[in-house]
Amino acid sequence: MKTLTSRQLQVLEFIQDSIRVANMPPTIAEITVAMGFGSTNAARGHLQALERKGAIELIPNSSRGIRLVQAGAFEPGLPLVGRVAAGRPLLAEENIEDYRPVDPSFFSPRADYLLRVLGESMRHAGILDGDLLAVHRSPTADNGQIVVARLQDEVTVKRLRRTGQVVYLEAENPGFPAIEVDLKQETLALEGIAVGVVRNL
Amino acid sequence: MKTLTSRQLQVLEFIQDSIRVANMPPTIAEITVAMGFGSTNAARGHLQALERKGAIELIPNSSRGIRLVQAGAFEPGLPLVGRVAAGRPLLAEENIEDYRPVDPSFFSPRADYLLRVLGESMRHAGILDGDLLAVHRSPTADNGQIVVARLQDEVTVKRLRRTGQVVYLEAENPGFPAIEVDLKQETLALEGIAVGVVRNL
């Protein structure tokens, strides 16, 4: 989508608000009033510009015939992180596979992103290969929580178990050994804590 | 809300579909066409009846001026079914614990409601006690699918396995025996097929 001017953005935002509040797009006249135009053509011009730029779609001869094109313009959903490129922040653009319409506040604390789970190491916690893990960004976590951690450019989902200065990242599947991190020697970079699981069957 | 007639319900459902699909309420003319009426007044009559009964609100002199009154018209979410009362339809009001902001179309096929899972019988399929199972209403299911079935006023989640005239509802946890249903003697009432899992950690 091409960049919008600030005025066009205002119009777009009014349309989004309209849909959110009234559950229907506004008429051109409503936009005209809301924006303080003296002529409906001012609004029409903006709508046509927005359509040219791909922000909306106009349905000819249809009242309130404005359709938001952006999938999730008002509900962007959560970024889905898939394979993580080495040396890049977890939420760097190249790690974001897609956006999924999941309500962040459905989880508590709020979910910040979704992580696609690889492998079976957490199977016994009901987290299977391919599941989407809802993650809340947090640099700290409590004992016993399931966390997302970075270890040498590898992202892993494990249960955190701390005893003194040693942290164990435990799998929930026999055969997968726990990872031991000595806080005196290395730092443990937590990416977040797991707050939920979403699975498509 | 007073009870609606079946015809009124059809109109209401069309309006709901319209909002879901087109993101805006239909015009009276659109309802007229969709319902196969010969006159817009047929649709109008239904709309006024729906308004009297509190299902919708009509905005006078406004195109597409139909507003769903239902809490959650904007974010209907999915009904969460908890404990199921004996002898009552699964989606009867008294079975609906709450509504949860989960996007029905996130799953495929679309989820119609969420069922709170009780017990550990599907643990090895990654479905734990307390999980919310996204369910698509369907009277039929394929072999191997995880289904929601009604057996003597009990709702169970099991994997469907069919051999000839005998259906096995298999648990995914050793120690939980499969339930055998002989279709020659009893009927199996499927409530739906599982299309997803949502868990709050």
Added chain:
DNA sequence: AAAAGCAGTGCTAATATATTCAGTATGAAA
């Protein structure tokens, strides 16, 4: 210097849409 995009006004025509009035027919409730 010309062309294109931006941001508007003002008016009119076309048509989409809601609304009103006048009916028919059925079944349930008072």
Added chain:
DNA sequence: TTTCATACTGAATATATTAGCACTGCTTTT
């Protein structure tokens, strides 16, 4: 038996809404 709600048809009207034409003025790009 009258009244009321349901479930429609049919035609006409009022208004809401989109759409088109002709402008002005400013800024940015070519």
